[in-house]
Amino acid sequence: xxxxxxxxxxxxxxxxxxxxxxxxxxxxxxxxxxxxxxxxxxxxxxxxxxxxxxxxxxxxxxxxxxxxxxxxxxxxxxxxxxxxxxxxxxxxxxxxxxxxxxxxxxxxxxxxxxxxxxxxxxxxxxxxxxxxxxxxxxxxxxxxxxxxxxxxxxxxxxxxxxxxxxxxxxxxxxxxxxxxxxxxxxxxxxxxxxxxxxxxxxxxxxxxxxxxx
Numbered sequence: 001x002x003x004x005x006x007x008x009x010x011x012x013x014x015x016x017x018x019x020x021x022x023x024x025x026x027x028x029x030x031x032x033x034x035x036x037x038x039x040x041x042x043x044x045x046x047x048x049x050x051x052x053x054x055x056x057x058x059x060x061x062x063x064x065x066x067x068x069x070x071x072x073x074x075x076x077x078x079x080x081x082x083x084x085x086x087x088x089x090x091x092x093x094x095x096x097x098x099x100x101x102x103x104x105x106x107x108x109x110x111x112x113x114x115x116x117x118x119x120x121x122x123x124x125x126x127x128x129x130x131x132x133x134x135x136x137x138x139x140x141x142x143x144x145x146x147x148x149x150x151x152x153x154x155x156x157x158x159x160x161x162x163x164x165x166x167x168x169x170x171x172x173x174x175x176x177x178x179x180x181x182x183x184x185x186x187x188x189x190x191x192x193x194x195x196x197x198x199x200x201x202x203x204x205x206x207x208x209x210x211x212x213x
Contacts, residue, residue, distance in 0.1 A: 003036040010050035017052050023070045031100040040091045059111040063091040075174045075186050076149040078103050087137035088153035092118040096127040105129040106144050108137045140166045154208035155182040176205045
């Protein structure tokens, strides 16, 4: 589990790449520049760790493209101490970015294999979520609501209502909505029943799986 000067140099190039693609938030860029993404992947794939693309991990899931992680994180406008709900822990990379920004992260994963792996791995490299939960992301986490922001890291065919209801007034939900291709969507909660919706172009995500049990 080494993080060498070579890795740091590759990360800096990655930061330059996503900057050129339009990411402006210095704190988000700083987090991407600091987190050893190669440790989230099998050691045979180090060369792919700092290329700006998604990459397969366990359980037919992917570690998201760094630009996508940065884009979603920038939309969330995370402040230190914010209570954040993440739907789809996956490799834990997005979770690490949020922790690096000072968020208290509650993260839900419904793939048992990934949940077990990531729960052990994140604390090992110094990124502690407030709580990692094995469960159905469509339901959110009512016990801990309301949240300052909620991020969904898989393609959702529709916006789960519980997620909207678990946002604080003034809170932000960032979710890719669609079937084969998703539209990155931001919901701002303006009041008890009032939401403002903004759309930000097309992205591709693995599907958000609903617990059929």
